[in-house]
Amino acid sequence: MTGQHCWGYGEDDGPSEWHRSYPIAEGERQSPINIVSSGAVYNPSLKELTISYESCNSLHISNNGHSVMVEFDDTDDKTAISGGPLEVPYRLKQFHFHWGTECNQGSEHTVDGKSFPSELHLVHWNAKKYSTFAEAAGAPDGLVVIGIFLDTGGEHTNLNRITDALYMVRFKGTQAQFHGFNPRCLLPSSLDYWTYLGSLTTPPLNESVIWIVLKEPIRISEKQMEKFRKILLFSAEEEDARIRMVNNFRPPQPLKGRCVQASFQS
Numbered sequence: 001m002t003g004q005h006c007w008g009y010g011e012d013d014g015p016s017e018w019h020r021s022y023p024i025a026e027g028e029r030q031s032p033i034n035i036v037s038s039g040a041v042y043n044p045s046l047k048e049l050t051i052s053y054e055s056c057n058s059l060h061i062s063n064n065g066h067s068v069m070v071e072f073d074d075t076d077d078k079t080a081i082s083g084g085p086l087e088v089p090y091r092l093k094q095f096h097f098h099w100g101t102e103c104n105q106g107s108e109h110t111v112d113g114k115s116f117p118s119e120l121h122l123v124h125w126n127a128k129k130y131s132t133f134a135e136a137a138g139a140p141d142g143l144v145v146i147g148i149f150l151d152t153g154g155e156h157t158n159l160n161r162i163t164d165a166l167y168m169v170r171f172k173g174t175q176a177q178f179h180g181f182n183p184r185c186l187l188p189s190s191l192d193y194w195t196y197l198g199s200l201t202t203p204p205l206n207e208s209v210i211w212i213v214l215k216e217p218i219r220i221s222e223k224q225m226e227k228f229r230k231i232l233l234f235s236a237e238e239e240d241a242r243i244r245m246v247n248n249f250r251p252p253q254p255l256k257g258r259c260v261q262a263s264f265q266s
């Protein structure tokens, strides 16, 4: 172990090696999982998800060496989600993507064994109970991540603002201003979801996440997907190697007796 930054998605430092530095990788509520749709339990008492992103304020876009991320001003509750399985509202902190090299892989969650080309994660934290994001990230009810599958199809015009900004953050460790982007435009029309208790899917893999995975994927064009694969790099500008940022996903982890609930009847 050479420190907390020493992980990635390569052969030597990829998901199968993470447990060496982060033993929780083999814990009881790890994510992602394969969602078996027939095994999900419909819970009629699950409320509809309320997503109030009206007055959200995006700050910047960055390449953290593992993904491309858009961060938000989270100093008050103006951007919150509530309802669903949640007892209190959770504030939006950031969103980021996971993707593959081809369209048959890339998502972290899978549904009945099927992968999607990409998965969007909207990360929220419990500011009612915890005073900082970091504190929430260490608590069993600290975070909520909404997972949205991206499938290939027609162009998603709202995603162009992001794909157009990728050139500014090609290299690991770079950041650019990114104001006025409302992730509401990335939600599918149906907010039907599966929910279960899990973890961060990247080190430190904290078991602090209430997962809400939307059933309906959004569609983006193959050309848009290619921009993620071709523009972004795992490597920093000063490094000699130029390593494309692809396959930045963790494969499904054992369910270990957990129950997946569905907000809808299949």
Ligand SMILES: [Zn+2]
Binding pocket: 096, 097, 098, 121, 201
């Ligand atoms: Zn993620």
